[in-house]
Amino acid sequence: MKYQIIPPSEPLKPFVSYYWILETEKLVHETERIIPAGYMQLIFYRSDRAFSHTEKEWQPRTFIGGQTNTYSELTLSGTIQMIAVTFRPYGAKAFFNFPMLDSLNRTIPVDCLGDKELEELEDKIMNTQETHTCILLIEEFLLKRMSTDQDPYFKRLQSSLLLANMQPETGTSELASASCFSPKQYKRIFNDYIGINPKEFLRILRFQRALHILHNHPAILFADLAFQAGYYDQAHLTKEFKLFSGYTPTQYKAVCIPYSDYFTETD
Numbered sequence: 001m002k003y004q005i006i007p008p009s010e011p012l013k014p015f016v017s018y019y020w021i022l023e024t025e026k027l028v029h030e031t032e033r034i035i036p037a038g039y040m041q042l043i044f045y046r047s048d049r050a051f052s053h054t055e056k057e058w059q060p061r062t063f064i065g066g067q068t069n070t071y072s073e074l075t076l077s078g079t080i081q082m083i084a085v086t087f088r089p090y091g092a093k094a095f096f097n098f099p100m101l102d103s104l105n106r107t108i109p110v111d112c113l114g115d116k117e118l119e120e121l122e123d124k125i126m127n128t129q130e131t132h133t134c135i136l137l138i139e140e141f142l143l144k145r146m147s148t149d150q151d152p153y154f155k156r157l158q159s160s161l162l163l164a165n166m167q168p169e170t171g172t173s174e175l176a177s178a179s180c181f182s183p184k185q186y187k188r189i190f191n192d193y194i195g196i197n198p199k200e201f202l203r204i205l206r207f208q209r210a211l212h213i214l215h216n217h218p219a220i221l222f223a224d225l226a227f228q229a230g231y232y233d234q235a236h237l238t239k240e241f242k243l244f245s246g247y248t249p250t251q252y253k254a255v256c257i258p259y260s261d262y263f264t265e266t267d
Contacts (some may be wrong), residue, residue, distance in 0.1 A: 012139065021082070040087050
């Protein structure tokens, strides 16, 4: 498989982490485990689609993938050509006007959103041969849709997430205070913009931090990993790994290469 990561243009960087393109030159049949990563995506299949074992159906041709709080499995079968937009945790809200929490653990097909401009973009992507031209079309769409100048919440949420990224043991009350919200306000706005409640998000963040540490220090003791990632103890680390990946840390290292999309892209 050929996997490419493409950075967004400068105006979109506050809201888009990156674009990715996945292509195969021959027929494949592989099952991939998908773990919570702390962000939403807009995904286009330009050839064969993946089968979701969680939803027990083929994924839509084009869809918005919401936040997730557990693992799932996809089977890639046939020839694959995928293009995706990976948003920052609060980024999708800058382009789509629906409560992000509605997409938690869901894939929402484009044709269910009633969004004619997005449906037109889908048609262009499906009828454009060159994948990098597709990225330009997506950028044009996003730049046209971006609407954040009058919204006071984006920078306040951004500041609270920067704190969460830097301090593993930060709690939701500290994040609310950092963004000048009451805890109740913060939870409501966080749900609407980020698509998951703050407490669950912080758990995913700890898991992603643990993966990032494992990637950079593969020989680390799990007790030390738990401490550095912000867990109470090694038992807590193991429990969260099981929830988010289906594996214990030992099993995960045996079958997967530890890697954090979230922290690799926010370093």
